[in-house]
Each structure stands twice: as C-alpha cells, then as structure tokens.
Amino acid sequence: GEIVGLAGGSGITPFRSMIRDIVEGNLDVKLTLLYGIRCPDDIIFGDELQALAEQAPGKITIHFVCSEPDSCWEGPSGFLSAACIAELAGDLSDKTLFVCGPPQMYRYLDEELKTFSLPPKRIRKEASGEVKEIDTYPAFPQEVVGKSFRVSVTMGNKALEIPALATETVLVALERANLAPPSKCRSGECGFCRSRLVSGEVYVRPEDDGRRSADKVFGFIHPCASYPVSDLVLEVPRDVV
Ligand code: FES
Incomplete structure (x- = not known):
C-alpha cells in the first residue's frame, strides 16, 4: 500500500x-x-x-x-x-x-x-500507541502536573543532563534533547527501549507496564511508558545512530 x-x-x-x-x-x-x-x-x-x-x-x-x-x-x-x-x-x-x-x-x-x-x-x-494527556488518568500523581525534572542520562559514551516534563514520557524527553534512544512499540510492551533507572521515580500506567518482574525489582524501566515524578539518573544502553 x-x-x-x-x-x-x-x-x-x-x-x-x-x-x-x-x-x-x-x-x-x-x-x-x-x-x-x-x-x-x-x-x-x-x-x-x-x-x-x-x-x-x-x-x-x-x-x-x-x-x-x-x-x-x-x-x-x-x-x-x-x-x-x-x-x-x-x-x-x-x-x-x-x-x-x-x-x-x-x-x-x-x-x-x-x-x-x-x-x-x-x-x-496517531500512528502509534502513545498515550496522550497522561494527567487525565486518575492514578497519575497530580502534584507533579506542570513540573519539569532533570534527567542525568548516560548513553554509550555520552553523558548529559536534560529537562523532562512530568506529563511526557522519558523517551520523548530524550528525543527532544536530540538523542536517538532505541524504541519500537512506544507503548511499554516490547522492551526495546529498556533502560536502567539508577535513581529517581517514574509513574507507569499498570496497563502499559510490560516489564518483567525481575526488571522492576532491579530498577529497569521502559522509557516509552514511564513519566518522571522526580529527578532521574538513567542509563540508556545504546544510541541507535
Ligand atoms: S519501545 Fe517498546 S517498550 Fe519501549
């Protein structure tokens, strides 16, 4: 077609x-x-x-x-x-x-x-499963709406600090900063964007949480389905370009 x-x-x-x-x-x-x-x-x-x-x-x-x-x-x-x-x-x-x-x-x-x-x-x-207007979800922490956090990110040999809005996914924040992190489904399922959250907290809608249970325990997130609710330190495994 x-x-x-x-x-x-x-x-x-x-x-x-x-x-x-x-x-x-x-x-x-x-x-x-x-x-x-x-x-x-x-x-x-x-x-x-x-x-x-x-x-x-x-x-x-x-x-x-x-x-x-x-x-x-x-x-x-x-x-x-x-x-x-x-x-x-x-x-x-x-x-x-x-x-x-x-x-x-x-x-x-x-x-x-x-x-x-x-x-x-x-x-x-919308050619993707991306969620719009996350703050309209009842379980989303309303106290962070309108806030912006700092994300210290390392990606391959790059290290930088970027701003991230509470109502945008971490993946979008990375892309806004002109990084090219891996992504495929952009809806939490495939794990292609899997990254290590060294510190900080994110909100993930339960229905978008495609992580394996061990990953949750060991601090991995899928940035495409994670919204920052504090400053974050993040390790993205690779840059795709
Ligand atoms: S791109 Fe598929 S889980 Fe993030």
Whole structure:
C-alpha cells in the first residue's frame, strides 16, 4: 500500500519507527512523509531520517515543510494545507493518511483534509500507541502536573543532563534533547527501549507496564511508558545512530 504521513513537531517519532521498519524490510509500504515544522531548527532527526530514506530508494520520500522559513530555506514553505499535500503527495485516492502531531495540527488538518473527501477509515490519527494527556488518568500523581525534572542520562559514551516534563514520557524527553534512544512499540510492551533507572521515580500506567518482574525489582524501566515524578539518573544502553 501507499501511505502519506503528515507529521508535526514531536509527532515525527512514530514515523521514525515506521521508516526503520520499511528500511529493515519489516513493513512493505511506500511512504511519502510531509513533516511540518515552524523553523528549520525545529527539525528532529532530520539527518537520520534522510539517511534512512536513502537506504530505501523509491519507497520513502520525505519533505520538510517550513511555516516560518528563513532566507536560506530552499524547501517547501507554509502549512500542511490541502494544496501543499496535493502538490507533494500527488493523488490521494488510493492512499492512506497517517497524522501525528500537536492538537492544533489535528484541528487544522480536519478542515484541510475535507477537500479530498476521503473515507474516514483512510485517515488515521496517531500512528502509534502513545498515550496522550497522561494527567487525565486518575492514578497519575497530580502534584507533579506542570513540573519539569532533570534527567542525568548516560548513553554509550555520552553523558548529559536534560529537562523532562512530568506529563511526557522519558523517551520523548530524550528525543527532544536530540538523542536517538532505541524504541519500537512506544507503548511499554516490547522492551526495546529498556533502560536502567539508577535513581529517581517514574509513574507507569499498570496497563502499559510490560516489564518483567525481575526488571522492576532491579530498577529497569521502559522509557516509552514511564513519566518522571522526580529527578532521574538513567542509563540508556545504546544510541541507535
Ligand atoms: S519501545 Fe517498546 S517498550 Fe519501549
């Protein structure tokens, strides 16, 4: 099949997994990805995504679409409007759309996509199992909502300290800091992101807690399903790039 991906901000991350799956031969689709960014500095994983796309010629095409380009920007500019999508992705009639981005992007695209009169099942929102609005879960510790913590992370031979919001997963905090930690399912199940929590505490929804019981005892977490509720010291086993 053919997929058109519409990504905004950190909504790029599920597409990164999809692109890896295509390159590794685990997913047989053709992907045209339109990644909406405000300014060129907002691009997350730009070089990595381009390098991966080059490994699957003819299968993956990525367009960075910049809404506030500077004078050096040579790519397409503006928002992911119907006209922009039609121009970059071509005829949509037999393609499936995956959308992942911030709420204002969904609102904007809901209107724009009406132009194409696609059946609703051909427009999928959020290409991943990531949980949104964790603070609406009753068991989430409300006292940390709105707080930001420090994560001291070592990853291979890198060591740095990064900020992490209580309402974002540790994985997203790492990615925001331009690290490329391992991830696959992004919903706590596969263990691919398994990392050692040297100190600090995280909140994990019981239904997303795919850890083996020994891992819980020995202080391992799945960053994709863990929310910081204190400062953390974390060891991520490897950098995937
Ligand atoms: S990526 Fe699968 S458990 Fe985290």
